[in-house]
Amino acid sequence: MALELAIQNLISPPVLAFALGLLAVLLKSDLRLPEAVYQGLSIYLLLGIGIKGGVALSESTAAEIALPLVGTLAIGLIVPVIAYLLLGGLTKLDGINKGAVAAHYGSTSLVTFTAALVLVESSGYTVEGYVTTLLAVLEIPGIVVGLLLASRALGRSVNWGEAIREVLTGKSILLLAGGLVLGYLTGTSGYERIEPFFGGLFTGVLTLFLLEMGIVAGRRLPDIKKAGFGLVAFGLFFPLISGTLGVAVGHLTGMGVGGAAVLGVLSASASYIAAPAAVRLALPEASPGIYLTASLGITFPFNLIFGIPLLLALSEVIEGMGF
């Protein structure tokens, strides 16, 4: 079953496009999406995810959401701490860099989440509508905890205002939260009118976006050689630990197979847009060559290709055990 899912995931158009992007870099092609197109696509994806999540949220009850929400917050606080401790064992990074990496793994990746939704739904599972809310919730606490951990090793105080403002007013949170409100207010009847654009075209746009992500991630690959064995091991194994935690929390808080798998992917994925910007501002001493290589060069491709089907399979197994 796990193998079937893995193959189904591997031959899905978005993942194949990602592989094509990687290949383009290996061939030293000059292929890039134009900057404006990349920005446009990412706005489309963020707003589309937000609106669909908002529409689904309007059909959920508060009682249904409460437990998963608390569970997600707990994940956001615990995952960076585990990451920080594990990095201490696996690598020789100093406290500042450990905290910076922890901030990335505590936060989450929208693109990985979106790819997970596509696989889970195409496997015939339904995903609770409120998972997009969980995505928005999980984006911030991990960054704060990571920065807090790093600040212990820092000889000065962190400029919290600037970093938090960057995360809150950056386009991810603004469009995601804005989309949620928009979808919630407009409801199913309003969404019907924009469905052809935000629903029908969605996987196609994601495919194009992942082509560019393949190129961006591919350009990070040479840095992996410099990263050292410990960081690579961390980038590959940590998503399995944090992902398992996420799937377990999903089941414990009453989510179905699909929803728990997606929460697993949310915890397993590492941020490479919101967190790097915040960390760069607040922790200039930390090296982007370490935290971006880990989150974008190692963990993102790993999750996209292996992590998502593995966590879905795990979620099926846990369901089968009768939780």
Add this chain to the structure above:
Amino acid sequence: MILKQRKLLTIVSEVTIENRLLKDLERLGAKGYTVSAAHGKGPRDQRTGDLEGGNIRIETVVSNEVLEQILEVLEQNYFPHYACTTWVSQVEVVRDERY
């Protein structure tokens, strides 16, 4: 002669710190600036901006006194940790009260 001597300061840096840089420039007395997108490579070659816009090039024409102050702040707060490169050229301007 209506032309007056001023300094043109050019800063190429990562887009993440654009707002912080511009705020500092204004605070230190620059009356205006021009920002454009840029890409390239430097000796450090470590940025976070690969995904979100890469580098920026800021140009501002200032007096010698303002220039000194800006360079000092750059030296203290930006050069050690950020991808940031800077050069200064002698320029001549008309309407010198604007710079």
